[in-house]
Amino acid sequence: MSTQVPESVEEESATETASAGKQKRDAKKRERAERVQEQREAEAAEKARSADDTYHLKVFRYDPEVPEKQEPRFDDFHVPYKQGMTVLDALMWARDHYDSSLTFRHSCRQAICGSDALFVNGSQRLGCKTQLSDLSEPIRVEPLPHSDVVKDLVVDMEHFYDQMESVEPYFQTNSLPDGELDEQRQTRENREKVKMSTRCIWCSACMSSCNIAAGDNEYLGPAAINKAYRFAMDEREGEDMKQRRLEILEQEHGVWRCQTQFSCTEVCPKDIPLTEHIQELKREAIKNNLKFW
Amino acid sequence: MSQSYNRGLIEDFSRWREFSAGMWAWIFHKFTGWVLVGYLFTHIAVLSTALSGAAAYTNTIQALESLLVVRILEVGLLAVAVFHILNGLRLLFVDLGVGLEAQDRSFYASLILTGVIVVASVPTFLSGVSI
Numbered sequence: 001m002s003t004q005v006p007e008s009v010e011e012e013s014a015t016e017t018a019s020a021g022k023q024k025r026d027a028k029k030r031e032r033a034e035r036v037q038e039q040r041e042a043e044a045a046e047k048a049r050s051a052d053d054t055y056h057l058k059v060f061r062y063d064p065e066v067p068e069k070q071e072p073r074f075d076d077f078h079v080p081y082k083q084g085m086t087v088l089d090a091l092m093w094a095r096d097h098y099d100s101s102l103t104f105r106h107s108c109r110q111a112i113c114g115s116d117a118l119f120v121n122g123s124q125r126l127g128c129k130t131q132l133s134d135l136s137e138p139i140r141v142e143p144l145p146h147s148d149v150v151k152d153l154v155v156d157m158e159h160f161y162d163q164m165e166s167v168e169p170y171f172q173t174n175s176l177p178d179g180e181l182d183e184q185r186q187t188r189e190n191r192e193k194v195k196m197s198t199r200c201i202w203c204s205a206c207m208s209s210c211n212i213a214a215g216d217n218e219y220l221g222p223a224a225i226n227k228a229y230r231f232a233m234d235e236r237e238g239e240d241m242k243q244r245r246l247e248i249l250e251q252e253h254g255v256w257r258c259q260t261q262f263s264c265t266e267v268c269p270k271d272i273p274l275t276e277h278i279q280e281l282k283r284e285a286i287k288n289n290l291k292f293w
Numbered sequence: 294m295s296q297s298y299n300r301g302l303i304e305d306f307s308r309w310r311e312f313s314a315g316m317w318a319w320i321f322h323k324f325t326g327w328v329l330v331g332y333l334f335t336h337i338a339v340l341s342t343a344l345s346g347a348a349a350y351t352n353t354i355q356a357l358e359s360l361l362v363v364r365i366l367e368v369g370l371l372a373v374a375v376f377h378i379l380n381g382l383r384l385l386f387v388d389l390g391v392g393l394e395a396q397d398r399s400f401y402a403s404l405i406l407t408g409v410i411v412v413a414s415v416p417t418f419l420s421g422v423s424i
Contacts, residue, residue, distance in 0.1 A: 122311030145308075211316070260387050262315025262396055275315075276393045283390065 044097035045078075053081040055132050057090055059102065060142040063151050072149075074140075075099070081132060087141060088116050088127035091153075104153035111269055114201030117208070118153055119144055124205035124267040144208035160204045163221050167228040167248055175238045190235045197230040197277055199270040206264035206274055218253035222264035222274040225255055229277040232284070243288070250285035258282070314397035318380055325377040332370060361419075368418050372411045379403035 057077045063069035077094040079085075088106055095102040107113040109128045116127040119142040121135050132139065147155040177184060206222040207213050213221045220228075231237055232245040249255050255278055264274040312320075339357070343350035357363045383399045386392055392399065 122308060211319075259319060260315065260384065260396075261319045262313065265393075266313045266315065273393065275387075275396075276390060279388060279390050279393070282388070 041098055047080055047097070054078045055081050055085075055090060056138040057087075057094065058138045058140045059091070059094070059153070060140075060149075061102075061152055062149055063101070063103075065151075075102075076138070085132050086128050087118065087120055087125070087130045087132060087135075087139065090132055090139075091127060091141065101152075103151045112201060114203035117144055117203040117205040117269070118142065119208070124209045126203060126205070126269040129269050144204060146208050146210075146214040147204070155204075157204055159217070160207050160221070160223070161202075163207070163224040164202060164227060167220060167224045167245070169224075169227040169231070171231060171234070171237065172241055173237045174240060175236075184236050186234070186236055190233075194230050194233050196272050197226050197233070199272055200226055200230075201270060203269060205267045205269060209263040209267045211261055211263065212257050212259055216253060216257055219257040220249075220254055222258075222278065225249065225258075225278050225281060226272055226274050229281055232281065246281075246285055246288050249281055250288070255281045255285060314400045318383070318396075318400040318403075321376060322380050322384070325373040325380075328370075328373045329377060332373075364418050368411060368415055371414055371418070372407060375410050376403060376407040379406055 055078070057079060058074045059077060060072060061069065061075050062072040077090070077098055079090040079093045082089075088104075088109060091102065091104055092106070095104075104118070104127070105115040106127065107115045111126050111129040114126075117124055118127045119125075119140075120127070120130055121140055124144060127141075141153065143149045143153045143155045147157070147159070150156050173184070200223060202223065204223065206226075210219075210222055213219045228245055228249055232242050232249070237245075258275070258278045260275055260279070262275050265272075265276070268274055339353060340350075342353045380400070380403050383396070383403055386399070387396060
């Protein structure tokens, strides 16, 4: 039992046993919590009614820790609309005013942290980058498909992170400049080449949209291949490092699993041309293995 | 947290309304590919009647062509083959890294072109061939 909540104990008599007193306090606390919750919901509903324009959200709910919530369901939230409101704003409003147990990941609210990729109206989008006004009602908000749901809108990202790590997503090189303080300069042309691929925010929207990744757990997935592209195409890494990267990519479950459905390119919130990068790495892999003697 | 809820196959198959151009192109390409593989067996069966003489082959062809349903199926076969060819060309360009930003438009173009060619072929197929 929490000790942080101030308790009113004046009604309790000293003759009561400790457990009975505790029970009574608990019951009272529960009652008060329910009253507060009801009041809050009534206030929120009142606010929603008085607003000029409300948006209707249907949000996927599931909580394995509460027996009554183990069967997934959709909750309806009517959120008063403010100009410029995003799906994430609406979810936060719903959480703050209707149900504080509504769970979703979010952090920066400006499409940089990659926490709030959601399945909104049938496609993977960042909640913070999707305007309510661009969507048709009711807005269905679901956790990312093809991944296990942990709670409500939170999915298990472990597999995605494993795939990202497996391509060694960091700069490595054997050819360091002579002076200890010399910078490792990149040509402007080379920087332009990898520019789009550096924008990845690890949100997993592409991985979730990929039909092949859904059926083949070993497939690296668009995000990981894009990450590998970013370094394989970086001239500063040198030839032998590129060779090493291509060896990872040209395996059976590497670039060759891509069947160019363009789903990843469609959903990428950072507009990375993922399919283009995968196709380029396929050509690199062939060039790497073709020998004419 | 050890439990997690798996939404199962429903998430794979019930989303077809939200599929984009690239996904449809992939599905149609797979489908037409399998139809063509199936047709290959019929094709070989019909051709191999020529092993028992020219007359047998001519008779088989004439018997088949006299059936309306066969002629309608041939229109379908043409549609399947033309789409597979055109989308195959599209995929060739995708593999070469040419025009990836226009991949949805090239899919629609191959669909429309397939439609035009198939419609244009209907009179020829349905009137039958006089051998």
